[in-house]
Amino acid sequence: MSMLTIFENPLDASKIRTQSTDHVLRAFLEIKAQYPQARIYKGQPCPNNDVTPTDKKTALYLLEADADAHFYVVCHAGAAVLPYIYYAVVALIAAYSLYTILTMPKAEGTTAGSSNNELSERANKQRIGARVADIYGTVKAIPDLIAQPYSYYNSDGIEIEECLMCLGRGYYQITDVQDGDTAIEGISGAAASFYYPGSSIIGSAFYQAGAAFTELPKIVKKCSAINGQSLSEPNETVMDGDEAKIYFTTGGVIHARDTAIDFTDYFEVGDGIQITGASFAQADASLSGTATVNASQQVIVTTTSAIAGYASYKALMLNGASILKTITHPDATTSTQTYDISGTYTVSSVTQVISGTEYTYTIQLSNAETTNYNWSNVDADFSISAGIKLTDSANKMDLDETYTVGAIEEDQITVTNASSVNSDWAKLPTLFNGTTIGIDSSAAVELITSKWVGWYDLYLDGAEQAVFNLYFPSGLYNVTSESKTVTEAVRVTMQYQMIDENGDELTDITEIVWAHDVKSKDSFGLTKTIQLPQQGNIRFRLCKSYFQPGMNPVHAIKIKDVYLLKSNDKQIYDDVTIVRTKTLATDGALSVKERQLNCIATRMLYSYATGQQSTERVASHNFADIICAMTTDELIGRRSIDTLDIASLYATAAEVNAYFGVDIQFNYTFDDAKMSYEETLATIASSVFCDARRESNVVYFAFEKPQDVPVLLFNHRNKVPNSEKRTSTFGVNKDYDGVTLSWTDSSDSWSESEINLPDDTVINPQKIDATGVTNYEQAYLLAYRAYNKLLHQRQAVEFQAYHEADMITRNDLLLVADDTRPKIAGSGAVMDQEGLRIYLSQSAVLEAGKSYVIHLQLPNRTVDVIGASGVAGENESVLLARAPTSDLILEYEGNISCSQYVITEESGAKRDLGLVTEKSTDGTITMINYTDRYYANDKDFI
Structure with a gap:
C-alpha cells in the first residue's frame, strides 16, 4: 500500500494530511479534480521527482507504482513568490571569470605599440619585433x-x-x-x-x-x-711655399721665413689645415778621404764622417775620377795610360765598417761599364782622387696630411699630435737634422672645412646597387656683374670601396665624379645610382670637388640619403x-x-549568427563576430568554435543593443604580443557591458544589467568565522568627486575625447580609459554606470568563503547574511526534508503577522526563493509555499556542499544583496551593496 502526504496549504501545518491508498493514480486524480494545479512527487518535492501524469504513458507509471512507495502531493504548486523574484531558474554564472586576468600585474612593454591606438603623434613607423596589428571593428588605421x-x-x-x-x-x-x-x-x-x-x-x-x-x-x-650633411666648397689655398717660404721643424712646427707673413691673419686654434707638396728626400752625402776602386766594381772610401741612412742611397756620383794604368807592349816595353771613370753609377748596396773614429764604406756598383766603358780597365785595385757623392736616397719624408692647429704665433703654427697623425714627422731629426729650411719644395698650407663627408660604412648582404640622393636647397645658379642669372656648374666626387662583414677592405678605392650644371632658383634633387662591382657592403665618402666661381654663385648641396639596394622576390x-x-x-x-x-x-569576419560559419566575410564591429574570430584564430585563441556558446554570444549582443537602444560596438587594435586570449576577451567584455566567463570549458558573455535573483548565498555556514568585514561609507569612494572617461571620437577625426561627470568642474575624478569605444552614446553609458556606482555605493563587504568561492566571479549578485549584526530571521543549512517541510540546522524565529521567504542554495548552483511559514511550537523547521526547483542536499547525509538557507522578511528589500567586485585566490570576496540605481541612466537613449 502506498502512502500520500498531501499539502493542501503548504504554509499551514493544519492543512497537511496523510493517507494510504492501493491506487495512487486514482487518489491523485481525485485530488487534482479539487486542486487543478496539484502536482505529485515520488520522494521529496522537486522537479527531478515530479511524476505528475501528462499523457497515457506517464499515467501508467502511477498506475503501476510500487505498493510501498511514498508520494507527496502539493495542491498549490504555483504559489506566489516575492514580486521582485523571477520564478524561472537562474543559472549560476561560471565559477571562473576571465575578468580576473585583468587584475593581475602585467609585464612592462618593450616594443612600440600601433599608431592606431595613439591619440597624438600618429605616424607610419617600424615596429620591429612587435605584434602585427590585430584590428577588430572599425578604426582609423x-x-x-x-x-x-x-x-x-x-x-x-x-x-x-x-x-x-x-x-x-x-x-x-x-x-x-x-x-x-x-x-x-x-x-x-x-x-x-x-x-x-x-x-x-x-x-x-x-x-x-x-x-x-x-x-x-x-x-x-x-x-x-x-x-642632411652639407658638402663644403673645395679647400682654399691660404698660402704656399713660394709666398711664405714655408719650412718644417721637429715637433710638428710650420714656419714662415718671410716676416711679412702673419699666420694669425689666416688661422685660429682648432682650425683644420691640410699640408700639400711637403715631400722631401734625404740629402746627398759627400764623401772625403782615401778611396780605391777594384775589379769587383766596388768603390771603397775611408772617412771620418758618419753618413746617416747610408744604406738607402741608390746612386754614386764620381767627379774627376781617373786611374793610371801601366801597359806592357808586345815588345816588352811599357807605358802608362790614364782612364777617366767619372760618371753617375747605379748602386746595389752600401755597407759600413767602423774602426775607431774611421768609417769605411764599401759601395757596390751595378754594371759599371754600361755607365762608363772605361770601367772595364779596372782589373786591379786603384787609388783614386775624386769628388764622391752618394745620391738618390730611398729615405723620403712626406708630411702631406690633414692636421688641427694646436697653437699659433705670428711666424709659426704648431699642429696637434703631428707624429700620431703622420709618422714621417719622426724622420725629420734623423734625415734632415730637424729642419727642411734649406730644401726647396712646393709645400702649401690649405684651410679646410670638412671637405669630405665620410667615411661611412653601410652593410647589406647581397647588395647590388648604391643610391645617393643629393639635394640643392636653394637651386643652382650664378649671378653676373650685370645681375643676370646664368648657369652654375658643380662637381661632386664620391669614393667607395667594398668591405666585408668586419669592415675590412676588399677592393681598391673607386672614385666617381658627378658633374652638374643648370640654371635654377628652385630647390631640386638628384639621384645617382651605381652598380656595385660585386655584391656586398661598402664604405663611402663624398665632397664638393669644384664649383664655378662668379659674382654670386649659389651651389649649396646636401646629402639627403644613401642606400644599398638588392632585388626582392x-x-x-x-x-x-x-x-x-x-x-x-x-x-x-x-x-x-x-x-x-x-x-x-573595418575588419571583415565570418559570422556565426546562424550557428554555422557564413560563406563570406562581412565588415563587422559586432563583438560576437569578433569573439568567434579570435577564438578560432591560430595565433590568439587556437581553439575550436565549439568552445564558445555561439547562440548565447549572439543573443547577448542582440540583448545589449536592444536594452540600451544604441549600437554597442567594439573598435580597437590589439598590438601587445604578451596579451593572452583571456585578457583579450576581458578587454572586449568590459567595453560592451559584459563579463567574459567560462563554464565547462565553454566561453560566453554575461550581460551586466539590473538583477533580482542572487546566484549564490553565503551565511555563517560557508564563511570563514570572523572573516566578515562590513564598511559603511558616506560620500564618494576614495574621495573621488566624479568620473573622467577617455574615449576615441570617430565623429571628430578619431581624436581623444572625454566625458566628465557630474560636469567639467570635477577635480579629482576616477579616470577610465574606455578601450575600443568610438561612439558617444556608448561612452556616455559607460561613464554614467561608473559614476552611479561611485554615487550610490554605500557599503563594502569583505569575507573569506570556503569552496563556494570557486563558483562566483565579478558582478555576480550574492545574498550574504550579515553575521556581524544579524538582521535576518535565520540562516544555516538544511538538515532534513519531509515533503514541503524542511528541518533547519539553526533555530529560526518567524513572528506572527509577518511574511517570510527562504533563500535556498540548490545543488544545481541556483538560489531559489520560496515563501515560508513557521510551524507552531517549533523553531527548527519551516513550511515551503511550493516545491524547490531542484533537489536539496541534506547535511545529515554527510555532504559537504549541503543546501544553505537564509530566511528574511518578505519586504522586497535588497539590503543583503551585493555585487562582487573582486575575488582573490584565497577565497576572499569583496563586494559592494547592490541597487538598481547603478543602472539609472541605461535607458537615456530610448
Whole structure:
C-alpha cells in the first residue's frame, strides 16, 4: 500500500494530511479534480521527482507504482513568490571569470605599440619585433612600415618616396585613404594600393588610388649616419711655399721665413689645415778621404764622417775620377795610360765598417761599364782622387696630411699630435737634422672645412646597387656683374670601396665624379645610382670637388640619403593586408611633419549568427563576430568554435543593443604580443557591458544589467568565522568627486575625447580609459554606470568563503547574511526534508503577522526563493509555499556542499544583496551593496 502526504496549504501545518491508498493514480486524480494545479512527487518535492501524469504513458507509471512507495502531493504548486523574484531558474554564472586576468600585474612593454591606438603623434613607423596589428571593428588605421622607405628624385628633381606597409592581419574594408589630412586621390602623382592576404603585391589591388605598382619593391638599407650633411666648397689655398717660404721643424712646427707673413691673419686654434707638396728626400752625402776602386766594381772610401741612412742611397756620383794604368807592349816595353771613370753609377748596396773614429764604406756598383766603358780597365785595385757623392736616397719624408692647429704665433703654427697623425714627422731629426729650411719644395698650407663627408660604412648582404640622393636647397645658379642669372656648374666626387662583414677592405678605392650644371632658383634633387662591382657592403665618402666661381654663385648641396639596394622576390604575404604607396614631395603631399598614410579600416569576419560559419566575410564591429574570430584564430585563441556558446554570444549582443537602444560596438587594435586570449576577451567584455566567463570549458558573455535573483548565498555556514568585514561609507569612494572617461571620437577625426561627470568642474575624478569605444552614446553609458556606482555605493563587504568561492566571479549578485549584526530571521543549512517541510540546522524565529521567504542554495548552483511559514511550537523547521526547483542536499547525509538557507522578511528589500567586485585566490570576496540605481541612466537613449 502506498502512502500520500498531501499539502493542501503548504504554509499551514493544519492543512497537511496523510493517507494510504492501493491506487495512487486514482487518489491523485481525485485530488487534482479539487486542486487543478496539484502536482505529485515520488520522494521529496522537486522537479527531478515530479511524476505528475501528462499523457497515457506517464499515467501508467502511477498506475503501476510500487505498493510501498511514498508520494507527496502539493495542491498549490504555483504559489506566489516575492514580486521582485523571477520564478524561472537562474543559472549560476561560471565559477571562473576571465575578468580576473585583468587584475593581475602585467609585464612592462618593450616594443612600440600601433599608431592606431595613439591619440597624438600618429605616424607610419617600424615596429620591429612587435605584434602585427590585430584590428577588430572599425578604426582609423595608420599602417606599420615593414620595410625601409625608399626615396629618389625623378628627372624633374622632385622627390618620390615609396613605402611598403602592413595594415594588419586579416581582411579589411577600406575607405577614406589619406596622407595626413589630404585625400590620397587629391595629391598629384601619389598612389596607394591595398592587397588582400595571399595576393600578389604587383597584381590587382582590392583598393587602388593612382597608378598601379608593376614592379616589386627593392630590399633597402639606409645609411643612418647621413642626416642632411652639407658638402663644403673645395679647400682654399691660404698660402704656399713660394709666398711664405714655408719650412718644417721637429715637433710638428710650420714656419714662415718671410716676416711679412702673419699666420694669425689666416688661422685660429682648432682650425683644420691640410699640408700639400711637403715631400722631401734625404740629402746627398759627400764623401772625403782615401778611396780605391777594384775589379769587383766596388768603390771603397775611408772617412771620418758618419753618413746617416747610408744604406738607402741608390746612386754614386764620381767627379774627376781617373786611374793610371801601366801597359806592357808586345815588345816588352811599357807605358802608362790614364782612364777617366767619372760618371753617375747605379748602386746595389752600401755597407759600413767602423774602426775607431774611421768609417769605411764599401759601395757596390751595378754594371759599371754600361755607365762608363772605361770601367772595364779596372782589373786591379786603384787609388783614386775624386769628388764622391752618394745620391738618390730611398729615405723620403712626406708630411702631406690633414692636421688641427694646436697653437699659433705670428711666424709659426704648431699642429696637434703631428707624429700620431703622420709618422714621417719622426724622420725629420734623423734625415734632415730637424729642419727642411734649406730644401726647396712646393709645400702649401690649405684651410679646410670638412671637405669630405665620410667615411661611412653601410652593410647589406647581397647588395647590388648604391643610391645617393643629393639635394640643392636653394637651386643652382650664378649671378653676373650685370645681375643676370646664368648657369652654375658643380662637381661632386664620391669614393667607395667594398668591405666585408668586419669592415675590412676588399677592393681598391673607386672614385666617381658627378658633374652638374643648370640654371635654377628652385630647390631640386638628384639621384645617382651605381652598380656595385660585386655584391656586398661598402664604405663611402663624398665632397664638393669644384664649383664655378662668379659674382654670386649659389651651389649649396646636401646629402639627403644613401642606400644599398638588392632585388626582392617576395610578392605574396600570407595572413596580412599589405599597403604600397608612392608619394611625391610636393607641398600638398608633404605638408605634414611626419609620414602619416591613414584610412578607415573595418575588419571583415565570418559570422556565426546562424550557428554555422557564413560563406563570406562581412565588415563587422559586432563583438560576437569578433569573439568567434579570435577564438578560432591560430595565433590568439587556437581553439575550436565549439568552445564558445555561439547562440548565447549572439543573443547577448542582440540583448545589449536592444536594452540600451544604441549600437554597442567594439573598435580597437590589439598590438601587445604578451596579451593572452583571456585578457583579450576581458578587454572586449568590459567595453560592451559584459563579463567574459567560462563554464565547462565553454566561453560566453554575461550581460551586466539590473538583477533580482542572487546566484549564490553565503551565511555563517560557508564563511570563514570572523572573516566578515562590513564598511559603511558616506560620500564618494576614495574621495573621488566624479568620473573622467577617455574615449576615441570617430565623429571628430578619431581624436581623444572625454566625458566628465557630474560636469567639467570635477577635480579629482576616477579616470577610465574606455578601450575600443568610438561612439558617444556608448561612452556616455559607460561613464554614467561608473559614476552611479561611485554615487550610490554605500557599503563594502569583505569575507573569506570556503569552496563556494570557486563558483562566483565579478558582478555576480550574492545574498550574504550579515553575521556581524544579524538582521535576518535565520540562516544555516538544511538538515532534513519531509515533503514541503524542511528541518533547519539553526533555530529560526518567524513572528506572527509577518511574511517570510527562504533563500535556498540548490545543488544545481541556483538560489531559489520560496515563501515560508513557521510551524507552531517549533523553531527548527519551516513550511515551503511550493516545491524547490531542484533537489536539496541534506547535511545529515554527510555532504559537504549541503543546501544553505537564509530566511528574511518578505519586504522586497535588497539590503543583503551585493555585487562582487573582486575575488582573490584565497577565497576572499569583496563586494559592494547592490541597487538598481547603478543602472539609472541605461535607458537615456530610448
